[in-house]
Amino acid sequence: MAGEAHPTRGVPRAVDCQELRVKRELFDIPEGVIYLDGNSLGAPPAHVAERVHQVITHQWGTRLIRSWSEGWWEAPQRIGDRIGRLIGAAAGQVVVGDSTSVNVFKALMGAVKGTDRTEIVCDESTFPTDGYIAQSVASLTGLKIRAAHPSSLDLTSDTAVVLINHVDYRTGALNDMKALTEQAHDVGAQVVWDLCHSAGVLPIELDALNVDFAIGCTYKFLNGGPGSPAFIYVPKHRQATFENPLSGWNGHREPFAMEQSYEPDPGIVRARVGTPDILSMLALDAALDVWDDIDLAELQRRGLKLTALFREHVEKLTGLEVITPEARGNQISVRCPDAKAVMDRLIEKGVIGDHRPPDILRFGFAPLYVTDEDAIRAAEVLAEVTR
Numbered sequence: 478m479a480g481e482a483h484p485t486r487g488v489p490r491a492v493d494c495q496e497l498r499v500k501r502e503l504f505d506i507p508e509g510v511i512y513l514d515g516n517s518l519g520a521p522p523a524h525v526a527e528r529v530h531q532v533i534t535h536q537w538g539t540r541l542i543r544s545w546s547e548g549w550w551e552a553p554q555r556i557g558d559r560i561g562r563l564i565g566a567a568a569g570q571v572v573v574g575d576s577t578s579v580n581v582f583k584a585l586m587g588a589v590k591g592t593d594r595t596e597i598v599c600d601e602s603t604f605p606t607d608g609y610i611a612q613s614v615a616s617l618t619g620l621k622i623r624a625a626h627p628s629s630l631d632l633t634s635d636t637a638v639v640l641i642n643h644v645d646y647r648t649g650a651l652n653d654m655k656a657l658t659e660q661a662h663d664v665g666a667q668v669v670w671d672l673c674h675s676a677g678v679l680p681i682e683l684d685a686l687n688v689d690f691a692i693g694c695t696y697k698f699l700n701g702g703p704g705s706p707a708f709i710y711v712p713k714h715r716q717a718t719f720e721n722p723l724s725g726w727n728g729h730r731e732p733f734a735m736e737q738s739y740e741p742d743p744g745i746v747r748a749r750v751g752t753p754d755i756l757s758m759l760a761l762d763a764a765l766d767v768w769d770d771i772d773l774a775e776l777q778r779r780g781l782k783l784t785a786l787f788r789e790h791v792e793k794l795t796g797l798e799v800i801t802p803e804a805r806g807n808q809i810s811v812r813c814p815d816a817k818a819v820m821d822r823l824i825e826k827g828v829i830g831d832h833r834p835p836d837i838l839r840f841g842f843a844p845l846y847v848t849d850e851d852a853i854r855a856a857e858v859l860a861e862v863t864r
């Protein structure tokens with residue numbers, strides 16, 4: 478029956494791993510568009526629409542409620558394991574569901590539960606939702622929140638947990654996961670990594686680096702689709718003590734026993750909350766097919782090459798300042814007066830990036846569908862519109 482619940486994977490191989498080559502034809506990108514916003518919303522792999530259609534017509538339409546026991550119920554763990562491969566997590570430690578914001582909440586609450594320490598340290602340049610959620614956790618628990626730059630966290634024995642972005646959403650800067658995790662552990666603090674801008678960009682070694690918790694979204698470089706479910710990593714050795722602050726029935730050890738009292742599942746399932754959004758989840762599942770044979774180290778080299786190429790061209794332009802450091806994800810950010818108007822003109826000319834206030838142009842380079850020619854042409858168009 479599982480075969481019926483998971484339609485055949487008829488996806489062409491995404492890349493030749495000997496030498497990672499762009500396989501733009503696997504993606505639905507309109508003719509004439511240079512798409513440099515995969516760091517906000519990844520492009521759809523072309524086969525996803527048909528797979529979602531099958532899910533609707535066959536699984537939902539024909540199998541009806543039987544589909545819950547034909548693959549739907551376990552999908553969050555099964556797809557979590559697929560993401561686990563991309564972030565260095567062995568099976569049984571990642572579950573997919575809810576939004577990134579909700580997973581930040583679960584991870585932080587889990588990390589501070591029972592602590593006698595007094596502060597949560599939050600990456601000062603974080604994407605705002607992480608900071609907002611950390612504020613909620615602080616006000617619910619009575620801990621204080623302290624914003625700090627990853628380069629000077631100043632952790633002490635008061636620090637319960639540090640929340641850091643692996644790649645900064647605004648500048649594209651890559652933070653050193655190994656060094657910062659060790660720094661937290663040296664003072665007995667835990668660390669929660671936000672992988673939104675690094676999953677699907679570079680090799681990540683959560684297990685090997687002894688990371689405490691990680692969360693991330695799937696709609697950027699993983700191309701899961703708008704609002705596709707996020708993920709949370711809770712390593713095996715933390716699962717027995719991890720207390721999900723949102724004790725929904727999906728995390729119960731016997732959800733269909735319909736017991737009145739909550740008893741969490743012993744494993745990663747306890748990080749689930751309520752009924753998963755199956756359509757979105759299975760769209761993500763389909764999108765992940767293009768990752769099955771990707772060598773992430775090779776992918777990272779491609780990303781670095783693309784961003785270096787774009788940077789080299791942009792640095793020749795006057796009035797613009799590339800603010801992305803050498804250690805980076807797949808993003809180049811450029812300080813530019815009137816960034817919004819400039820981005821509007823770029824988009825009119827078919828170069829789609831985005832801007833972040835007050836004056837940052839952002840360009841994301843997803844190596845699976847962005848070519849060297851795209852990078853050079855985008856820089857040329859940027860030169861035209863800022864001339």
Ligand SMILES: Cc1ncc(COP(=O)(O)O)c(C=O)c1O
Nearest residue numbers: 576577578604606646671673694
């Ligand atoms: C670093 C980071 N964290 C979290 C989010 C978003 O969270 P959510 O998926 O809950 O909207 C984003 C982008 O939207 C992000 O860039």
Ligand SMILES: Nc1c(O)cccc1C(=O)C[C@H](N)C(=O)O
Nearest residue numbers: 516517518604646647673704833
């Ligand atoms: N999640 C988004 C959304 O629902 C609408 C528009 C943009 C987003 C984003 O992902 C923004 C993104 N995290 C950023 O880096 O700015």
